[in-house]
Amino acid sequence: MAAGEFELIGRCFTGRGAGRADVRLGVGDDAAIVAPPAGSELVLALDTIVSGTHFPAETAPRFVGHRALAVNLSDLAAMGAEPAWALLGVTLPSGDEAWAAEFARGLDELARRHAVALVGGDTTRGPLAASVMLAGTVPTGGALLRSGARAGEDVWISGTPGDAAAGLAILQGRLAAGGAARDDLLRRFLLPEPRVALGIALRGLATACIDVSDGLAGDLEKLCAASGTGAECDAALLPLSPALLDTAGTELATRLALTGGDDYELLFTAPPAAREAIGALAAGAACRRIGAVTSGGGVRVSGAALPRDAGHGFDHFGK
């Protein structure tokens, strides 16, 4: 049988990602076979990104490939899991091998940095979209859940939220920026760095954790709802990047930090007794305390002139 474009495209994904001794069978059979370590539980996430919904249609394929894996790495980071094996379903409008090769390169680079093997998947024809399933492991009982927050604990955020939303706004011509700030913010949207090492380091320290994909305020509401708590945050404590402040000013920067999507930072809670240990983590330097868990009353953010809809995250269908 002559190789069709379909098969040529599929070959772009063969052998991608890291090599792993626990992969018994990778791409090329009906399914992949892997061997999870004894004493571990399996953590599974699947996310789909669609052109025009999750990234602008004209986004370079390398960035799309990076994003397709990054969103799942971020989910596993939020569980404190160690990522291991990915499967990719990519849908392309035509058999564009150059596009597929660049997409594969973006995914491959990120996968190798996190020791993730691409063990299988599927290439199909249709409107541009990519689904990645990522499997990883945690020691049995060791995962970070959304539901463990308790009143009196601290609320923490990693990194500098809002940057990615500003980067998207720049891409779409809704926000003007120049020089290094522009580059920084664009990179934060196009090449998000999921906090995998931080998530693993937070096992046993954080009591609840979620990744910020839909906006800090909305994702904090989800964490609190799962924990049966509320939270109070001080907007003045939000770690806003110089690039974001220079570009957007304090009020818009605060709004983007609270409601912008695509940060892929970790939002977590921990008892005050854990402050020193968190500060001492190699990955902990990026973390800032922004508030406290309360016994109820929803999520309240004080300390700044907040826009009316600051409590709302990003909803694909709702906006």
Added chain:
Amino acid sequence: MAAGEFELIGRCFTGRGAGRADVRLGVGDDAAIVAPPAGSELVLALDTIVSGTHFPAETAPRFVGHRALAVNLSDLAAMGAEPAWALLGVTLPSGDEAWAAEFARGLDELARRHAVALVGGDTTRGPLAASVMLAGTVPTGGALLRSGARAGEDVWISGTPGDAAAGLAILQGRLAAGGAARDDLLRRFLLPEPRVALGIALRGLATACIDVSDGLAGDLEKLCAASGTGAECDAALLPLSPALLDTAGTELATRLALTGGDDYELLFTAPPAAREAIGALAAGAACRRIGAVTSGGGVRVSGAALPRDAGHGFDHFGK
């Protein structure tokens, strides 16, 4: 935060599929947590089905939901794996809750019959498509691969290939049929029954196995390529259903059986010494010997007036 349509749709999928004691955390956190049994390897498959490519755009949502899982169950069946946990990424053009509920029902019914829990996933806006990742288990070293066939062994097929391709042709108005034959063939396309029990039963009996999704002849070529063998089959031995023969006649029925897609039957090889054991399987009644593995020379099918392109399977991009 008010629930958007996105969340309403997502709720259609909560609690779907079978309950399983090994699910530590299902839908609702950043990822799912499951506990694979000791002594097992993990088998992972991901398939995407796209409207207009893998099913007609007007297909009822219940059938789309069934198909989204069935294609993955068939992949795991071909490995001899026991399916366990699924994640779903569904992309919908609008927040059509009724459509999503019917889709979920179709997936749920099939999942329950195979003890598969739906543990997570993602609902996004975009052109209609669904990706399912299915994870299952095999005893360590016990999986059926494509690569184990050896010259002198038998080639077997389960069920009655070609029916699903005839069903699709009827749906698309390319083939006329009436009465019970029409219903049978449509059902074979719309509600394929993956051979999960047969796959498990074939552990230790079959030497190589593949599921027939792209056409028997093309998939046999893939199995032989992976095994470094050839095969000779007799078209007169193909198990053609009465419905297919009545509707299409012998020549077209043979063509559909060899080159039609979407059968989701198992094509496997086994030594002659295994004939009695295979025949004695509860699931083995559906199996028929159609040829023999050869030491080389590609796949040859004799015994009928075969169309020129009978050696070609279905290639999404290639046709």
